[in-house]
């Protein structure tokens with residue numbers, strides 16, 4: 001288990017003014033998800049994990065690698081929102097390239113593509 005303290009990470013809203021990014025962060029925040037970003041470079045997560053969702057009891061948090069290029073970072077955040085929407089209750093969802101074949105990962109990717117489609121159009 002990674003110890004998760006809120007002051008370990010940067011609030012996701014602060015790392016980019018991109019409107020799609022901002023809308024995605026608001027969508028999560030409105031649902032009570034703590035939304036964070038941090039530079040994973042130089043940590044054990046580097047190259048292994050782009051983001052993760054943690055849901056435990058009433059606590060929900062998403063952390064995304066702030067060093068990713070904007071579009072990849074948006075996709076990762078949308079993907080983690082997919083885990084929240086579809087797979088809430090499973091404790092940890094680490095996203096490594098190796099996991100991409102797993103059913104949950106495919107579902108979260110599908111969700112992310114649909115969500116980004118609407119958010120990029122300015123909806124919801």
Ligand SMILES: [Zn+2]
Nearest residue numbers: 093095105108
């Ligand atoms: Zn995933």
